[in-house]
Amino acid sequence: MHRQVQTNTAISHTALWHVRYLGDILVAVNPFRNLPIYTPAFQARYHDIVKSATKPHIYAIADRAYFSLRRMGKDQSVVISGESGAGKTESAKLLIKHIMKLCNVGDVSAVMKKRILQVDHVLEAFGNARTQSNYNSSRFGLYKAIKIDAKGRMAGAHFSHYLLDKSRVVSQVDGKNNFHIFSYIMGLPQSSALGLSNTKEFKYLASSSQLSCENEDMYTKLVCALTDIGFSDHKQTHMHEMTAGLLHLGNIRFSAMDIHKGPAQIVDDPDRQPIPLLSRCFGVEAKALAEALLVSLFSVRGEIVKRPYSCAQAYDARDALARALYGRFFAWLVRQINLVLAPSSSQQQGLNQMWEIGILDILAVESIAKNGFEQMCINVANERLCNFFNQRMFM
16 A cells, blocks of 8 residues: 655555545555546546545545645645555646646646646656566656646646666666666667667667567657657757767777776777767767766866776766766756746746645655665655654554
8 A cells, every 4th residue: 555645644656446545645556457537527526525525536635735725825735655666656647637627727728738748758758767566667756846826727837856766877687677768769760870779789778678669659759748848859859869879878898908907998899889979979079078988187286187097997987977967968858848837927927926736756665685876765765754654644
């Protein structure tokens, strides 16, 4: 069982028909199949109701958050917690779906509604991955703030992310995949021009298993979502190049007389040519790129000194660069989304009469043999939440 919390309340996981209230907390169990309880007819039942007037439902949590905001003029929040595969991300989607229904979205904000719904497809492509227990597990935390104006209408949204599992970019244990986007990009029509072919040719995709036909279908859906949100063709091209470049970065190999002693040299690979491909994808000079992968720079009394990497250090630096680049890439993606979803200039003038409903989709607890730093932080955060739930319910 998993929990779900609202404001001073909690909610958990996937909200389906096997649900119960424990005080303010909605406990729901994921049946791993579609149930006919999320239709417009069901939404109509949960409109400004007393909690005890109808059956427990995730729509009731959304209804309470929205009308509490309207009556009290105070920001509201919902916390969604649970194990991997519990349905947290789907719960967040259902909450937003019902909140937008309650906002009486009209023609003016219909485009905004469509964009908010499409954001999920984009962030899942770049921030979700297959794990041992879940095919589509969120590998980052997400806080969604839905902006509501004084008339109860949806004015925009703002997304904040944290604890992105960047370590996954460079290594995955058995049974896990890299982020979906690295496989989806194989379905890009111009993939060959970016030096992309089979996933098995890339070190950073060693354990990926998606079929090529699936990649093509998912990438087509991703491009549609990016276009609907407002990403230009120019920006999408740069996103393709950045993603492809990270894959080529992982294929750069080093050699040295001694693996622990320098200096390292880049192994020439005439078949793959990762440096020229990487140079083109990242838009930097091949010579400068190669040098940056082989030496570190530091300052001594105002003078810049170059220190060659050993072979082991070069591999560590390469992977650290890949993690850092993906982290900044993902942060840029979220900033671009926020620019599109921000309230209009006319709405900004009334910000003192604007509130928000925040939905926190916390990352899932995973039971694995060896935790990375991000997963350790995730597990600690979930344990703290579990303590909060126990105190609120029982103590």
